[in-house]
Amino acid sequence: MKGAFICTLSEEDWEKTRLLGIYGNRFFKEGTSKVLKDTQQLSIIRDLISMREGDLVFFHIRGKQTIHGVYEVRKTPYFDDQERIWDNKVEVFPYRFLFKPHPNYAHIAEYDANIEVHSLYEFIDRGMIQSLVTLENEQNIEARGVRKILVEDAKLIISLLHRDFKFRKNREKLEFAPYNPPSDVKPLKDCLYKVGNIENAIKAVIMYILAYNPSQILNEIKNKRELDRKELDFVNEFFIAQTTRKSVDIYARLKGIHILFEVKTDVADENALRQAVYYRDLLWQRPWINPEKDKIFVVVVGQRFQEKLKQSVERLKKMNNGIHLLQYRPINNGKWAEFNYVI
């Protein structure tokens, strides 16, 4: 299954972004010349790293409160802080990917069709959008430029773009002049660092593996059965309790199988398990889960596991299955990780 993303940008950057088919995420704190902290840099990588060619992309323009689409990724994310694209004296927006109008929906993108953000929020309020609660930047919640969404939600956005096409589009067909970067730009996968030290780094590794080699970490759960990648969809920072803004680190699903990843940088303890099984209880109550047929697995990820946690999982497994402990080991000087199921 192809993935889907919503990327936020400012109104002033949209024209060039759309014309050239290039999106960039920031390196400096907005409105300053201060470099973002490692946690924030890695959160940007985490959100972008699972993007593959052909994935669906929408753009959320902050000031206008609109969502534009439908585009598809034509080059996967990379880092380039040399070529200046946008008219910003400080910021070069180096975390980039390239896109083009989606061939199936060129009629939409070529006229810069859009919907009001509020028309999407109406569907969120009705529980019909699963992987988004808001596109606004909220207090105490990490500001995110790029959000991976479930393809099912993307399909709804595509239908809304068609619904409003007649009323919300440019009068003339717009030019598209794709920009291409130098061939030696660094793929985002090679920009990872501090795996083992910062939570967003290991989350980024998992997101990449889910996109490119999911069997590596899902086979255990699938009982070694062949994994059909067309069935797999996944998102990170998935809000499971909307009002309290409780989010699961990574949520993946295959046909009838749901997996909640609770990720710890170093030691995972019983609190991590308690939180994860609570999230599982909340997920059971979602209207789009079929409790009679579906299975929900919990995977606690860490470099080490508290002995009490291992005992606890072993005991719980005797009466109810579906909890796994996935151990990781940083490799290549903290640029990547290896995984191994402990339970």
Next chain:
Amino acid sequence: MLFDRRIKEPNPLRVLAQDPYAFGICTKETDFSVEVKELNVEKNYLILRKRIDGSVGYICIFERGSLTIEEMRSIYAEFRNLVLRLTNSNFREVELVLICKHYDAEVLESISEYNRTYTHRVPIKLILNEY
């Protein structure tokens, strides 16, 4: 000790079906009006419904002679189905009470672990029938 209470009764589910407040599992002060929703003789369980201005929750009581880990696994699977049927999978709304005469040590361990881990669910209660 994990046991909530001890009783001496040859047929506890039938007694509870006649009087849901028997054995002190429910009280009028904390459970309000309690009525029998379902007695399943084949699977040996009783469902009580707590009411005040409508339904406020359920109590599922399973009775077993010997509570082995296999038995516990099948009870839990049945309990899960009941939570789905009664409350659309809201575990907060359903209490699980087990009555048994004998038990395996690993059952006690598992229940104790369950109660420690599932902090947002109602803890499982165990009643020892010494009849």
